[in-house]
Amino acid sequence: MTWTGMTDFPPPGGEPPVTIVATEGSAMSVAVSPDGATLAIDLQGALWTLPATGGEATRISDLFDDIRQPVWSPDGSRIAYFAYREGSYHLWSVNPDGGDPQELTSGPQDDREPAWSPDGRALAFASDRAGQYDIHLLDLESRETRRLTHAPGEDRMPAWSADGRRIVFRRATAEGSRLFSLSLDSGCTTEIADAPPGAEAPVWSPDGRLCLVHRDGADSALMIGGKPVSRGEDTFPFRCSWTADGESLFHVADGRIRQRAKDGTLIRIVEMRAAMQVIRPHYPRRLRDWDSPEPRRAVGILHPAISPDGRQIAFVALGDLHLVPVSGGVPRNLTRDSALVADPAWSPDGRQLAYSSDLGGGLPQLWIRDLESGKARQVTGMATQPLCAAWSPDGTRIAFVDVDGRWGAGGLCVLEIESGAITRISSSLEQPGGPTWSPDGRFLAIALSRPFSDSFREGANQVHVFPADGSGPGAWRIRDPHLSIDVRGGGGPAWSPDGTMMAAIQEGLLKVWPVARDGTPLAPPRSVTSEVAHFPSWAGDSRTILFQAADRLATIDILTGERREVPLELEYRIANPEGRVILHVGGLIDCVRDATQKDKDIVIEGHRIVEIRDHDPARHAPGDRIVEAPHLTAIPGLIDHHVHVQRDFGADQYRAWLAYGVTTVRDTGNQVYYGAEDREAAEAGTRLSPRIYSTGPLLEWRRVFYKMGMAISSLAHLDRELDRAGKLRHDLIKSYVRMPDIAQRRMVEAAHRMGIPVATHEIYPAAFTGVDNTEHMGASSRRGYSPKHGPTGIAYDDVIQLFAASGRAATPTNLCVLPAYLERNPDYRDDPRLALYPAWAQDSVLVGDEEEEGFRFMVPDTLRSIKAMHDAGVPIAAGTDTAIAINLHSEIASYVDAGLTPFEALQAATVTPARQLCLDAGTLEAGRLADIVLVEGDPRLRIDDTFKVRTVVLNGQVHDLEALIAPRG
Template sequence: MAGKPMRGAPFGRERRGTCRMDRDDIADEGPGLTRRDFVAAGGAAVAWSLLGKAGGAAAASMPAPGASAGPAPNPVSFGDIPVTLREGTNVSIALSPDGKTIAMDLQGILWLMPAEGGEARQLTGYLDDIARPDWSPDGGMIAFQSYRDGNFHIWTINSDGSGLLQRTSGLFDCREPRYAPDGRRILFASDCGGNYGIYVLDLRSGDVTVVVDTPHEDSEPVFSPDGRRVAFVSGGQLIVLDEQGAQTVVAQGAVNAPAWTPDGRGLVYRVASGTPRDMRSSRLYRSGVPITGEDEDVFPFPVSWLSADEIFYTADGRIKRRHLAGGDAAPVPFTARVTVAHAGDYPRRRRDFDSEAPRPVKGISFPVLSPDGGKIAFTALGQLWCLDVGTARPRQLTDDSYAKTYPAWSPDGKWLAYSCDRGGKLDIWLRDLASGEERQLSRSPSAMKQSSWSPDSTRIACASQDGYLYVLDVASGAMTRLLHQTVWSGRASWSKAGDVIALAAVQPYSSRYREGVNAILTCELSNGETAYHLPGPGLSLDVRNVNGPIWSPDGTAMAFTMKGTLWSMPVDPRGRPTGAPRPLNDETTDSISWSGDGGKILYLSNGSLRLLTMADGSIETLPLSFTWALAKPSGLQVVHAGRMWDGRAEEMRSDVDILIEGNRIAAVEPHRPDRGDAAWIDAGRRTVMPGLIDMHTHREMGNQFGDREPRIFLAFGVTATRGLSDNPYLAIENRESVDAGRRVGPRHFATGDALDGSRVFWDGMRPISDDGQLERELSKAEALEYDLLKCYVRLPLRLQRRVVAFGHSIGIPVTSHYLFPAVAFGADGHEHMGGTSRFGFSRTGSSLGRIYQDVLAIASGCKGFRTPTLFGLEGMLGDWPGLLDDPRLSVLFPAWEQAPLRKAAAAGPSKPVPMVAHQVEGVMSLMREGVKIVTGTDYPIVAPALSMHLNLRAMVRYGMRPVDALRSATSVSGDVLGQGIGAIEAGKLADIIVVDGDPLRVIDDAARVEQVMVNGFLHDVEGLIAPFRGKDAGAATETPQHATAGPAAQGPLRLASKSRHWWHDERWVEEVRRSCCLPT
């Protein structure tokens, strides 16, 4: 139907400059020095420009001489193990105008092959990271999008492989190029306007013009054959725009990949059905009529036309040729050859689980400088500590098993506020520093953390676990909700007058892709008005935790970390920048705090406490003599097992003794009652097996569970976890606390912030802006002795290759969401069954959850590992009738986590989920090819520990043998870690569980845990639960959805700016939190 013109000029009457080349802001703001102001004021060079404006060519196959030449030599390859690919997972193609040649994107490389099939010839290299090829009308050139420089941009290459040229550049993403019929222009989608709009690039002049920019996210444009109309996708609709600006809605729903019919009278497009976690079909349609069947796995890319009734498209891992008149599609065979490297081909560093010699404490979490500059409060080894500056030995302030985090000094120096779950869940507690007396201040139904005192010491700003900002009255405990929901924002900081609060928050570039920059968010207490500010064009703050912004005590500046180092920026009383930021050091910087007079800043650098004097810029390392030692039992323990599974064998052994000397298994022998002075553990009527290993967690991102979380893991039999991105110091603190016997919990294999590109989403992702910053982050990894490194979604391949090389040089593995070309660099494995990708689609899993021969061949060729992290399993709780009454859930799980689990269980017995079934089929195919499958959950996106058992149950439900599922969670994971766990064998660490039943026959029995041993220390389930019996974790099932909680009267909810900052919408926040790691 016809409709009103789109916002912006109709494409037939374009205005040059509509897409501003000097624009580098990503959202309109109020008064103040925004990114746009920096450019207008001459504070930075043009940040988004089109290359090639100096000259042009008469045809698309003649590149503009001003365009940027590509890298040489090209193509570049890595690895020495040959792999032949005959299928492609989410492979895309474009047919040349003469119908003779196919351009193919297979695993991020551009290939050419004969249209009838055959050997593919490589045109681009492993670092070019290309997608969505499109031919020029004369067949002389191919356009594509490339992520080579750390943003998506339009590139072209001649069809003979010469003349690689970058056509766009800058801070914004430019995607999905399609040639105009005249060959002189390229349509593309870009987020340069604050959301995705459609633009056209003139190849002769280099000018860019806006074609359409609706309030929605506009993408995948394509000219009609006569060049007089444009079809594109916008807001769940396929729309055709004509020269007069009128629009026609062609299709609605999950529609994408439009392609015009040769006569221009219709469109072919792809439609997906189902939910993100349960996609049911992916089909091609022509003007509302399906072309392909429900059983085909059609990939999300435009078709190519060979004739008026014959198309080429990709589905089921293949290139297909189909006559629209009817009949089956014919596959077009191809072979493409790549190379990979052997995973694990380097000396591995092993953690020392034997020596009891003292070791320096490196897990110094959230240190804060006292107002007088003379003391430092921090958490370490599970307790709260205070260090007098100038002395080396800290004083222990607390001594109990509960969680403690985020200490904060009152400005008058009389109190320490911190988060603790002594009362049942994380609340704000106050400690009187003179008397040592403590009291619980907040009593919210949600976990509360990140305390920050007002300048007059009468109020405390803090955040709830679900993303709201609150203000507590210190005298009464009254709590008022101040700020709308955000995604894991940072600790608040107060203005000098106490009327504005600033914190770090994510500011997305668009709603189509969730990533953005970490910006300074200010909120005025009087009216709730919010505004975002950036330190400069294209600049992002580092992680959003305790790295700033923090207001100087005199209110004239903010300090924060950026590019991994410490910076200061002048601001006005409302927090608006008044000048450019300046660097204060050139070393890794975390956890910053000012002294009360503003003269000093404390921070952590590679594990050392550093103190900066603002007056002269001098920096000193503060002395700290603080050690811990490995805790392990002494003497001989014997576990008598009625049945024992060692983590590897096909069957159980019966009536055996497991002999444990200290923290290691000494032997496994037939049962003998005469073992002398051994301490006996009787499991004669039970099954003993290795403890489970969760290989994909973000435990420090889920620290709102407090001390409940490690107990939940143990109570469900998880004795080890691997972290995939977390606050590094908190992760190391957790690791040291458990190893030292100061915290009851699973042993932890830790990393720091995942290494990401210039755009980020999660708090635990570190935006890397240049090579120097990356080197600093890698030095931190070595200094803090990370157990692994993780590269995240937008880290460019060139930098990922450097991370792999460095990680292996210090003996630790490297993983990411990407399989190829990461494994050509030597990466050890990859995460998820088609996880979050910068492309909007995965090359390791289709939207229906299927994988194909390319993934199998590459993964088996490198001999790496894969962590499936199956999602959408909560419905299976309906098959677990006793769970809701199990005290491991009813006592240990906080109310906000119980509520969705109870809702899922109430739905009754679960129905099959085809997408999960396809994923499990893919997992089993990988196993058959020799790929090491390890089980992980992605906690805290899903429930802790419980999700491990749902993963195991799902694998068995959809075809895997229980023994293979359990191996993935025990011995295979242990072998991948290489740290002596995961099996009951002589020499292994004593991490074992005692369960009621036979898990090799009934996988559900793996959850019937009665006792658990970690490092030789035995715990029973009741002992794990006991500290929280009678403490209901704020058992009100509501989370704070209103303005106040606790004893204060209800007040108004202030969301005056919400319509402008759409990413504060609770529905969007919840959706993106739950949407991690879904294929497209």
């Protein structure tokens, strides 16, 4: 693929660029030229040079290449590096002045961490081209590559011996990581026994001593010949660089370049000044309309399934199950209640629908509805959540995904309808798609992500087929290992009723391909649409497919190509209350002034605050609803600026947010149409829910991990997804881990034309191209390390300045702060609100998350960075990266631990995110939306009192805590 329009200019609509001068680099590596005069660094994804004695850094590369870990050729004529220019990491080299850039490797694989051979004729590097990371050799004259290591494990970070006869590297396995030496003469690999466990970035000095970075929790030290030489420094886990004479080396610690003598003695800290430009995005923001009574067209259509006879469509929208003729019209409600309903599936005879619902109370279970009688019965009573029902061709069984873990992880199961017996077909899988049956009932196909290595979790969504009787582990059915099904949530596969074809969404298009009886592909997929598509559903004739086309439904005849749109007439009105409510509160924190006002009346008319005044019963009018809370303190409704709504949590998830005082959430990634349905059901009042600011899937590039991730395959595909985002009226677009920087710029331009922001994990060049928000202090990165901080969680000068100068908000989503919060408040563990969540989610609170515990050592330095950002004027908008609302309380409490005042921490979950969302809330003032929380205590004095929610007012409607957590059904 050739990228066009690559310049160093920001997108239109921003303010003039502002120049910052960075003196420190976060996640920066360094390499010294053979003559010892010049350093090459990879500051924030660009390639720079500067004098080895310090001074001004000169950028010699494009901004959009994401260049990492440069190394000099032995003669000093070239600098090699790996770069993410076109959606995969490849090896490149360039002249020291930036001239003559050459791409040395190509293809869909990732090639990383080049190391120049001493004779200058080859590069050793790590690559996942063989299905795991191994060490490979690139001959620079022939451009041929050769695989050097083959053993199980992930082989990374090669470096040569001075004589060119050995390569040292790190190998990671399930048992841990160790260092190995490969002899190029014999091909034998030998473990380096005296290297400490967990050692990284090995390098041999010119005199043969082993140098490495040893990380042990919060301690990260450079070691030379077994001796630590940088204790007490935040040593970055990259290969150090020796001068050709072996007298000194360069490495990075505490965000600064250090030169050390060969015995480890510090010679100097190399001063660096690197000028970077940022912009503050400026464009007309699209505002949500919370007042108009006019009807609104519903676009959040979920799981549309065509009946076997091709005449009707079942789907979920506005919180309920609906039925509509294929000819279109006004849908008929099959349900009309407060339960969450999901995933309708037709029986083979078309007389019944299976679906998931929590109508019985608690979490979702499987139900069957008889369409003639209208009667529904619950057919499972599991401790976990069955979703994605699929009826067997003979009508006797229902396959489903038994969700039992975070982000939709679950096993494949089959229910025998008559007996109620459930057979587990697989162990718990990593966020599987929904099942589809072979016509003989012998196989079940689902979409799973097939990773390319164990070093990085992203993979390609591929078809996996299981025996339906649970007799085996199943097998992949792959035609092209690098062509992904777009999403596992609604992208297919769907097996045709006659068993000859499969349908799925690839490259944004509906595609079909012939298969054998066991699902083996027999020919390449062919596109049957030219428009963006989602959720293919076959009619019984095995030639008609119903699909979602952006904000419409349509059918396609795969033989003739005839397309017919389904004219769906589905509207709703926003549910705003009428009448007047007066809250009499003992204390009031308006989040404007750092003060607790006493004995106040908050006057609400409809859904807005009209006045805040001193308490005076004489001013109450007949017909006013008076809420007496003289022992409680009013604060603005809390806003979680980073959540992921989880359908398997059921309706209790939304009630739990309210019960914890969260009246608005910003959903930063969901399955394709789920965010729109959440938003519309909340607005219409068909689901008791916080206000939801929605987005679609995480927009990835070719490889994905999450079920809510979209594997974008090309710029044309990206444009189709951006067009759909506009038609679904999302409030946000999320650029994810493997989205190339230049494509991210394209997203910004499109999103800002729509009047909506873009969020990302990235820091630069995102700060130059107008990205609005950066999520997380750390989190996933395509590099394997975050460019926002060093190994212990410290954000250095470059990151602080990039945030501050661009005006972007930081949403920290602190890991591992909940355990300390509960240790400080042990009675919070017994709070009844926690019972609204699935068992695994409760355990993550009460027992802890083992994966997150591994990052607990980073908490002190992360909090230190949050305080530095706050002091630099960076808006801190609290978010949790979860659907478990207690985490918002520990999140803002951790800001106080960081050094913010309780009032400033409270603003991080109220007025600051409200400003980011352009939401008319976040403070208690006349004219604001009436989102109010009444708590015991005073959060200005003790931030942990935000937890003590007793009453919630959402959009002017009063909800007592007892009613929110009362059992349903």
